[in-house]
Amino acid sequence: MDWRSPELVAGDCPLSRTLDIVGGRWNAMIIRELLDGPKRFTQLRAGLGPVTAKVLTERLRLLADYDIVRRDEQRGVPPRVAYALTPRGESLRPVLAALWRWGVRDEASWAAAG
Amino acid sequence: MDWRSPELVAGDCPLSRTLDIVGGRWNAMIIRELLDGPKRFTQLRAGLGPVTAKVLTERLRLLADYDIVRRDEQRGVPPRVAYALTPRGESLRPVLAALWRWGVRDEASWAAAG
DNA sequence: AGGGTGGGTTTCCTTCAAGTAACCACGGGG
DNA sequence: CCCCGTGGTTACTTGAAGGAAACCCACCCT
Numbered sequence: 001m002d003w004r005s006p007e008l009v010a011g012d013c014p015l016s017r018t019l020d021i022v023g024g025r026w027n028a029m030i031i032r033e034l035l036d037g038p039k040r041f042t043q044l045r046a047g048l049g050p051v052t053a054k055v056l057t058e059r060l061r062l063l064a065d066y067d068i069v070r071r072d073e074q075r076g077v078p079p080r081v082a083y084a085l086t087p088r089g090e091s092l093r094p095v096l097a098a099l100w101r102w103g104v105r106d107e108a109s110w111a112a113a114g
Numbered sequence: 115m116d117w118r119s120p121e122l123v124a125g126d127c128p129l130s131r132t133l134d135i136v137g138g139r140w141n142a143m144i145i146r147e148l149l150d151g152p153k154r155f156t157q158l159r160a161g162l163g164p165v166t167a168k169v170l171t172e173r174l175r176l177l178a179d180y181d182i183v184r185r186d187e188q189r190g191v192p193p194r195v196a197y198a199l200t201p202r203g204e205s206l207r208p209v210l211a212a213l214w215r216w217g218v219r220d221e222a223s224w225a226a227a228g
Numbered sequence: 229a230g231g232g233t234g235g236g237t238t239t240c241c242t243t244c245a246a247g248t249a250a251c252c253a254c255g256g257g258g
Numbered sequence: 259c260c261c262c263g264t265g266g267t268t269a270c271t272t273g274a275a276g277g278a279a280a281c282c283c284a285c286c287c288t
Contacts, residue, residue, distance in 0.1 A: 014217025015142045021165035022213070024138040025246070028129045039263055055246060058268060077254045078264040083157065088223075091216070096129065102205070103128025107200075107222070139279075155235055166277060171236060191285045192234040 007088060024086060026051055026059045029083070031092055032100075038084035068092070071111055135180055136209060140173045145199070145206055146214075148183060152198035174204055182206070 004030040022028050026048065031048045033039055045056060060083060072082040081089040085092075136142050140162065147153055147161045159170060175200060177183040180205040186196040199206075 011147075013143065014214045014221065015146060016217075017221065018217040019137060019142060021206045022234095025135060028133055028139070029127065030130060032127075042263085052247060053266065054248090054268090058245090074267095077256085078262095079254085079266085081265065087222070092219070093213045095216045098209045099132040100128045102131040103130075103132040107128065107131065107207070156233095164277090168278090169276060172276090174258090187235095189252060191283090192232095193236085193284090194234065 015029070017093065021063075021068060022092065022099075024059075026055060027063065028096060028099065030056075030059055030063065031068065031089060032096055034083060034085045034089065035093055035096065038082045040080060040082050044083065063089070132191065132209065135177070135182060136206065138173075140169060140214065141177065142207045142210060144170075144173055144177065145182065145203060146210055148197060148203065149207055152186075152196050154194060154196050158197065177203070182188075 022031070028045065029048055033044055039047070041056070041060075044060075045051060045053070048056070060071070063070060064071050066088075067086050070084050070086050074080045074082065074083065136145070143162055144158065147158055153161070155174075157172070158174075159165060159167070163171070174183060174185070178185050180202075181200050184198050185199050186198065188194045188196070
């Protein structure tokens with residue numbers, strides 16, 4: 001792995017670009033939910049705990065702009081909207097897996113040490 | 115990978131705990147610098163681009179609290195302080211590598227599509 | 229006397245993500 | 259008639275992160 005490149009200094013290194021998407025308070029957890037398969041707005045809210053509708057809408061729109069999630073609106077009453085990962089979103093699976101694994105292993109060894 | 119666990123809803127799922135450390139504007143890039151080997155304060159500043167002394171100090175102290183970096187102060191005039199990764203910090207290497215790889219591959223395919 | 233050095237601290241200010249609360253359209257059910 | 263559920267929107271407020279600029283020690287060199 002070559003951690004060096006000219007533009008890394010300018011602040012748009014690959015790390016930062018990935019973290020623009022996967023960082024932040026909710027994005028990773030939303031993607032995690034959708035790695036299970038498509039879900040509707042209310043299901044996402046339920047799976048994410050204390051996220052407000054405003055923030056969830058915001059984050060989903062942002063992730064849609066980034067072509068990470070796709071929004072499938074089924075008209076009718078009441079309206080139902082399903083969210084699913086795009087291929088680009090799916091491609092984040094190994095990244096999320098790495099983050100998840102570190103969190104799990106670390107929790108264990110951190111507790112063991114103290 | 116089992117993306118489910120009871121406490122995931124409470125917001126302290128393994129993903130979030132890893133991102134507490136690796137997320138944020140500078141943390142990942144600081145760790146990236148130190149994966150090259152120990153560096154001194156000024157070297158870090160140089161490698162990171164436009165980070166102010168205040169913020170860098172802040173981030174380094176935080177990472178030290180998390181036992182990700184170790185601070186080696188060599189007294190004298192002028193004072194010299196070296197920062198190095200702890201084993202816990204080193205263990206983040208695969209995580210950073212995954213983030214980095216996604217950023218690189220994505221940059222390519224994103225540009226190709228556009 | 230004045231400047232450079234390394235590794236900061238302090239104060240102030242701006243920005244932005246997130247939270248709170250209220251509201252919307254529909255139609256169905258009681 | 260009024261509320262419920264779905265998937266939001268809008269306006270307002272808050273808190274924390276981050277940046278800018280100035281300053282600090284203690285010593286060396288000129």
